Amino acid sequence: xxxALSPPFRPRPGxxxxxxxxxxxxxxxxxxxxxxxxxxxxxxxxxAAFFDDLVLPDQTIDLxxxxxxxxxxxxxxxxxxxxxxSTLLDDMSQYGKKVKEVQKLLVQTGVTSYNPTITSxxxxxxxxxxxxxxxxxxxQDAEDGAESLGAHCEGPFLSPTKNGVHNVDVLIExxxxxxxxxxxxxxxxxxxAEGERIPIKxxxxxxxxxxxxxxxxxxxxxxxxxxxxHSEATYEQASxxxxxxxxxxxxxxxxxxxxxxxxxxxxxVLGIAESLPRPYFGIIADGIHLHPTTIKIAFNSHPDxxxxxxxxxxxxxxxxxxxxxTNGDTTCNIVKVGSKLLLENSDTIAxxxxxxxxxxxxxxQWTGTGIPHALRAVTATPAAMLGLQGVKGSLxxxxxxxxxxxxxxxxPGQPSTLVLDEVWxxxxxxxxxxxxx
Amino acid sequence: MRLIIRDDAxxxxxxxxxxxxxxxxxxxPTAENPFVLGLPTGSSPLGVYKILVEKYKAGAVxxxxxxxxxxxxxVGIPRDHPESYHTFMWKHFFSHVNIHPSNVHILNGNxxxxxxxxxxxxxxxxxxxxxxxxxAGIGEDGHIAFNEPGSSxxxxxxxxxxxxxxxxxxxxxxxxxxxxxxxxxLTVGVQxxxxxxxxxxxxxxxxxxLALQKCIEEGVNHMWTLSSLQxxxxxxxxxxxxxxxxxxxxxxxxxVAMDAGFEQILxxxxxxxxxxxxxxxxxxxxxxxxxxxxxxxSRLLRATPATEYPIRxxxxxxxxxxxxxxxxxxxxxxxxxxxxxxxxxxxxxxx
Numbered sequence: 080x081x082x083a084l085s086p087p088f089r090p091r092p093g094x095x096x097x098x099x100x101x102x103x104x105x106x107x108x109x110x111x112x113x114x115x116x117x118x119x120x121x122x123x124x125x126x127a128a129f130f131d132d133l134v135l136p137d138q139t140i141d142l143x144x145x146x147x148x149x150x151x152x153x154x155x156x157x158x159x160x161x162x163x164x165s166t167l168l169d170d171m172s173q174y175g176k177k178v179k180e181v182q183k184l185l186v187q188t189g190v191t192s193y194n195p196t197i198t199s200x201x202x203x204x205x206x207x208x209x210x211x212x213x214x215x216x217x218x219q220d221a222e223d224g225a226e227s228l229g230a231h232c233e234g235p236f237l238s239p240t241k242n243g244v245h246n247v248d249v250l251i252e253x254x255x256x257x258x259x260x261x262x263x264x265x266x267x268x269x270x271x272a273e274g275e276r277i278p279i280k281x282x283x284x285x286x287x288x289x290x291x292x293x294x295x296x297x298x299x300x301x302x303x304x305x306x307x308x309h310s311e312a313t314y315e316q317a318s319x320x321x322x323x324x325x326x327x328x329x330x331x332x333x334x335x336x337x338x339x340x341x342x343x344x345x346x347x348v349l350g351i352a353e354s355l356p357r358p359y360f361g362i363i364a365d366g367i368h369l370h371p372t373t374i375k376i377a378f379n380s381h382p383d384x385x386x387x388x389x390x391x392x393x394x395x396x397x398x399x400x401x402x403x404x405t406n407g408d409t410t411c412n413i414v415k416v417g418s419k420l421l422l423e424n425s426d427t428i429a430x431x432x433x434x435x436x437x438x439x440x441x442x443x444q445w446t447g448t449g450i451p452h453a454l455r456a457v458t459a460t461p462a463a464m465l466g467l468q469g470v471k472g473s474l475x476x477x478x479x480x481x482x483x484x485x486x487x488x489x490x491p492g493q494p495s496t497l498v499l500d501e502v503w504x505x506x507x508x509x510x511x512x513x514x515x516x
Numbered sequence: 517m518r519l520i521i522r523d524d525a526x527x528x529x530x531x532x533x534x535x536x537x538x539x540x541x542x543x544x545p546t547a548e549n550p551f552v553l554g555l556p557t558g559s560s561p562l563g564v565y566k567i568l569v570e571k572y573k574a575g576a577v578x579x580x581x582x583x584x585x586x587x588x589x590x591v592g593i594p595r596d597h598p599e600s601y602h603t604f605m606w607k608h609f610f611s612h613v614n615i616h617p618s619n620v621h622i623l624n625g626n627x628x629x630x631x632x633x634x635x636x637x638x639x640x641x642x643x644x645x646x647x648x649x650x651x652a653g654i655g656e657d658g659h660i661a662f663n664e665p666g667s668s669x670x671x672x673x674x675x676x677x678x679x680x681x682x683x684x685x686x687x688x689x690x691x692x693x694x695x696x697x698x699x700x701x702l703t704v705g706v707q708x709x710x711x712x713x714x715x716x717x718x719x720x721x722x723x724x725x726l727a728l729q730k731c732i733e734e735g736v737n738h739m740w741t742l743s744s745l746q747x748x749x750x751x752x753x754x755x756x757x758x759x760x761x762x763x764x765x766x767x768x769x770x771x772v773a774m775d776a777g778f779e780q781i782l783x784x785x786x787x788x789x790x791x792x793x794x795x796x797x798x799x800x801x802x803x804x805x806x807x808x809x810x811x812x813x814s815r816l817l818r819a820t821p822a823t824e825y826p827i828r829x830x831x832x833x834x835x836x837x838x839x840x841x842x843x844x845x846x847x848x849x850x851x852x853x854x855x856x857x858x859x860x861x862x863x864x865x866x867x
Contacts, residue, residue: 112611126596126606133617 093117096136115480120505124476150191150481158393183224191481199234206264213278221507229280237309252289285310286320295323314347328360371445480506529563545581554650587661588703650712658727658740662703671705729762
């Protein structure tokens with residue numbers, strides 16, 4: 080019990096209070112204050128700070144009723160701002176520099192953490208590039224920009240008939256765990272010492288290829304999430320993969336068998352027919368990969384597993400035109416028209432060039448589901464998929480203080496759209512948008 | 517005792533909130549001479565807190581140099597439990613205003629030594645210079661703080677077991693499961709409240725009308741602990757219309773009083789700060805529990821005497837006159853005595 084009468088005022092540096100704002104909590108936007116600390120980089124339990132530490136915020140920010148959401152998490156990003164993560168450079172030390180540049184720009188789009196994604200490549204690229212893509216948040220430096228939560232290896236253990244834009248020539252099969260190690264590099268899969276972070280966070284692979292089905296438990300035992308994707312798996316095979324520990328589906332509906340009424344394919348595992356836990360699933364809401372109604376059906380089938388991803392290529396933000404793209408061994412051109420990316424002289428979709436906030440707004444427009452659900456799909460749900468619930472994608476006390484501040488733009492007769500105003504990383508403001516109005 | 521009646525809960529809450537703000541602002545609190553405010557929890561004061569927060573945000577009041585003492589806290593539930601009074605105060609008041617955490621005092625229901633906690637609390641109040649204004653609410657059984665029916669009117673801060681009625685009433689906050697409701701609480705005593713320089717009670721709703729009637733229209737009684745307020749020199753009770761259901765006392769009284777210029781009258785020093793620490797003439801009870809029986813009533817009557825009463829200038833001065841002057845002068849022809857002047861001398865009539 081504090082019983083000082085004229086206490087010396089002891090401000091704790093770096094405590095910020097947001098007031099007059101709406102916080103994303105679960106399925107609701109609630110009118111509450113939020114305290115964050117730039118010292119601990121966490122959301123602060125304000126009541127405990129007041130009664131235990133006897134501190135008041137250094138600054139109070141009146142947000143005028145705007146929305147505070149946890150920072151966005153993009154679990155599938157191939158590159159951005161001209162740099163493709165699936166690139167071998169002559170001087171690989173330049174690779175790390177490029178990644179850092181991307182991260183500093185990426186955070187300005189509201190994405191405070193992400194999984195850098197490598198498409199199907201030769202083993203050499205994985206082994207050289209992965210060490211630069213591992214989790215980067217342990218230093219808690221807000222200046223670093225967006226934080227890697229670990230790499231996503233999309234391939235090369237994929238089905239050659241569901242390759243999408245992946246180069247068929249580099250796709251391989253795994254019979255044993257050694258085959259995975261030979262491809263990705265042993266130390267990228269298994270920590271050298273206890274407590275060491277491994278670069279790989281999750282792997283997309285076709286469960287029906289080789290002995291992949293049996294290797295799933297070995298991956299999940301290492302804390303690596305197994306995602307089903309680029310696969311010819313039937314409903315039965317997909318169910319078996321889920322039974323083995325698969326907890327994610329990579330870009331649902333794309334690069335997999337479509338839902339057939341006699342065999343629902345991979346999509347069928349969202350139906351809880353086998354009393355298995357339902358996996359999370361990624362959805363590209365760019366208006367090209369999927370029809371809006373398809374997205375709504377997927378959402379309604381399992382709202383708690385719904386994750387919006389960009390699957391964006393490094394061409395995000397660059398002008399329209401043809402860009403050379405090294406894919407495995409071959410070089411071809413990707414034609415960018417607006418946010419549409421196609422392989423030259425074909426109709427093959429080559430990823431997207433959309434931002435995550437645009438995906439959120441598309442989802443809001445198409446489904447009218449409501450802001451909390453749309454925001455959850457880029458915050459709490461991807462965090463849970465990565466096993467980071469309560470750490471990322473959350474405004475609860477103790478979570479990392481990665482925030483975005485959003486305005487709601489109202490159009491009569493339509494669902495409102497969200498506008499990014501500010502981005503905070505580890506309790507520090509790192510970006511303030513300049514709106515031309 | 518002043519009784520203020522307003523049409524509804526909103527009106528009563530606004531009155532109390534404005535009154536407190538007025539008191540703080542007139543007091544001009546400083547770090548050396550802070551305003552000491554006693555605070556309750558519960559449903560009755562919710563509206564008051566809401567308005568205080570609004571007024572603070574509008575810049576009408578500052579809590580920079582206000583020290584607070586809360587009335588009570590449950591024993592044995594975590595401090596950050598959603599139903600703890602710490603959480604209540606944080607949620608409804610402290611988190612919204614500029615009060616410094618070091619100036620906030622709430623009994624610690626998880627203290628290793630609850631007795632010592634209570635003694636330290638009384639000491640802290642004393643060191644803060646006594647409480648300038650104690651805001652209170654009451655229960656349906658007329659209890660003030662957790663001083664349930666039958667509590668000693670000379671009680672001080674101590675551990676109390678809750679009355680079964682209170683446990684029942686509180687079960688609505690604990691999933692309607694009586695087993696989850698705390699059985700004990702720490703609370704300031706009746707005497708602690710009476711020692712405040714001013715006590716303001718807010719009572720809302722028809723459910724509390726019987727308690728209000730018992731407390732202000734009947735005698736001082738330990739079964740209705742709020743009735744002890746009758747012994748305080750500066751009590752004020754603010755109620756809504758519904759709470760007056762059992763009263764013989766009516767709203768019109770206030771109107772008449774206002775017309776005559778009667779308001780809450782406080783000694784100027786109490787009103788503007790730098791006031792004397794109230795000299796309680798009670799022999800000090802060394803522990804919060806009473807060790808030997810003491811003559812309660814006489815002690816109470818001597819407690820916190822109103823040492824200084826302001827002169828009510830609005831009261832009409834007494835102008836003496838004589839009865840004869842009120843009788844109209846009779847006509848000469850109607851005089852019973854022909855020579856009245858002589859008579860006056862013989863029988864001098866003075867007023």
